[in-house]
Structure formats: C-alpha cells, structure tokens
Amino acid sequence: MSINNFSNFLNSISSASLRVLDASISNSKYIALDLSKDNKALKSIDVSSSEALENYISNHIKLNTAKVAFGGYLEQRSIYKRSNYFNDDNPKTERNIHLGVDLWIAARTPIYTPLHAMVHSFKNNTNFGDYGPTLILKHSIEGVEFYTLYGHLSIASIENLKVGQEFKQGEQIATLGDATVNGDYPPHLHFQIIKDLQNYKGDYPGVSNKIDLEFYKVNCPNPNLLLKLI
Template identity: 45%
Template sequence: MLLPFNFQNDTYLVLDFSATNPDLATLDLTDTSVFTKYVFEKLKAAGVRVGVGGYNEHRVIYRRSAHFNTDEDPREIHLGIDFWAEAGTPVFAPLAGIVHSFRDNANFGDYGPTIILEHQDNVAQKPHYSLYGHLTRTSLEGLYEGKSFKKGEKLGEIGPYPENGDWPPHLHFQRMTDMLGLKGDFPGVCSLRDRAKFLTICPNPNDWLGIEGLP
C-alpha cells in the first residue's frame, strides 16, 4: 500500500497534463492556487478523492518553472507517477527498505521535501530505489540514512503548497535502478533527447503497484 486508497475497488481519475489537454492553455499555471483549484475541481466533478497518472507523459506544465527550462533542451518527460490528493494524506512504504537519502528541494517547481528509499533486489543482486516527492517538512523529521522502514509503514504525508515545492498537493512516486551518484534528489523529468536513457533507469512504478487502467 502506497496511499490509503484501494485502487482495485475505489474509483480514481487519470489526469492528463500533456499538450492534448486543452484546459491547460487557458490556465495560469504559474499561480499555484489556480493550478490547485483546477486539479481538485476535476476530482470533485468526477466524484473521486485521488487523481493518478503521468508516467512517460510529455507534459507542458513544467514550462511554469525555470527549474525545468534552463537551456535549449527543456525537461518535459515525466519519469514517475503522480497521485493528486489532499495535503496531509499519509504515504506508506510499498516495500521494505532503508533511507538512502532525503532533502528539502525547495526551488519553485521542485520536489520540496523528498525521501529516497533503498531496497534489496534479490533477483538482480543489486539495490534499487524509490523516491517520494512533495511531502510535508515534518516527514523529514527524525530521518537518518540507513533508517529502516517495513512494508506498509508510514513514511510521511503529502505536503501543502508552497512547502511541497509549490505544486497542487500530490505525491511524486518514482523508481530508479541507479542513483547516478546523487543523494536527496533525482531527476523526475527529463528532456526528449534523454528520454530513452532515463526510462531505462526509471522503470514504470506501476509494475510494483498494479493499478489497472493507467496509461
């Protein structure tokens, strides 16, 4: 269990943040309150508590932040799954693991408070990793590298904006097979040029979760 939702029985909404969504052209996405209102009105209209999606999605929403557009090769390919839900929603470890690293990535449009777990892969005989972004700052309290978490144990909570990197409340969940020497952070979005490389390093998180109906 990653979140307190039963994705086998509870209805959820797949949210599209690519250029194929005409709504996005009419919104000022740099205004987080406007962005948040849009997300949660969509959930309310659908009668659901959580929106899901985004793996390998070519998104336009990152154009709101210079954090993703610092050169001529902007990062717009999303490498994780987002779970859009109310701030304060608890987040649980989907597998047993230890804390690899953690950090408050506090740039506008960044992850905000972030936890990265390391898991043992007995088949590959090497560790793999999972990232949890946009948490509350209190989620980082009491953490230390090497701290263990059991499967299903609470990691933290989905954070409010601007504490969460200034996004509508959601969890960014991502898998990595290689940390590339990084700690407390890992690209959650890549450029079109680097898409194939990063999709190899960051396999679909839904392989762990098994949520039916995700693109």
C-alpha cells in the same frame, strides 16, 4: 539486468496493487489525470498558479466521484515552463517529460512504503518547481537492488529520519506537503522508481529532456509496475 528484465521483475514482485497511499482506497477511486501539453482543457487554466491548477484537479476528482487523481509517466507537460529550473530555449534540452507517477490528494495525507525499505537519503530541494522535501528509499529483493523516490512531502517528514533507518512494507514513511513547501504545486506525491541513483542523494531528476529520455526510460521504469492502478 536489461530494461525488459527489470520491468518484468518489478511487475512480478506482487500480483496485487502495492500501495503508497491508504490501502483502503480501492483502484476504482483512482481517476486518471491528463496534464500533458496536448490536453486542450488546460488551455483555459493558468497552470503557473498552484491554486488554479488545484481547483482544476479537485473538480476532476469530484466529477469522477474519485479520491485520488493519478498519472503522468512520460507525459510531456507545459507546466514546467513557469520555472527557470526546467526551462530552456532549446526544445531538445528543455526538461518537460515527467519520469514518475503523480498521485494528487490533499496535503497531510499519509504516505506508505510499498515494500520493505531502508532510508537511503533525504533532502529539501527548494528550487522553484522542485520536489521540496524528498525521501529516497532503497529496496533489496531477491538480490536485486533499486530505489523509490517520494517528492513533495511535508517538512516534518524528513526532520527525524536517519540514513539506514528501516521501514516494513506498508509502514507510514511521510505525509504530503502543501504549496508553501512542495515547489509551489497542488498537493501530490511524486513517486518514481530508479535502478541506478548515479551517486545522487536526496534528489534525482524527475523530469527529462528529449535528448536523455531513452536513458531515463531504462533507469526509471513505469511506477505502475508496482502500483498496478490500471
């Protein structure tokens, strides 16, 4: 299935927004957040500090009378420079292009599956700046199989999971972690769609370099095709 066909398929699954957060939060309470390297407002923020970045994001949410800040798909970010896990002296191979959508909201916020799902795998990815506790769900709809990844969860979220465990659409699957467990970020959910997991388990690249970007655009289409936040 081509990228256009897969994207069209994802978009056709539901005409309404599919939720990974509380369904009672309307789209009007989601505010877009720009964390790209081109956002001049970030020049005065120490983005290497999870506390400073959290203050910036919280203020952005409050100023817009919102409940959730979201965004980041294919966003080129400077925040990853703080970690050797992403950093590289070669600008072509440095991983700094974000492949999912981030949903910024408080720690311990419940997370739900947007579709009927089966647990594929889970893992605590503990590199500095990594996902921390991570869950990957497998979906099969009309004969099409694909995966969704949920990063920056609480440790409790993956303690009692079992591979093959099923969740119904809208069922709670996890809660968000805080900076002590989530790779040292302000609390948020990294939500990513993956067509081919390439034998990964409990992990999958959520940030790309420029060289590999065209592949990841195909393999990880825009999560907003499901979320429909804008």
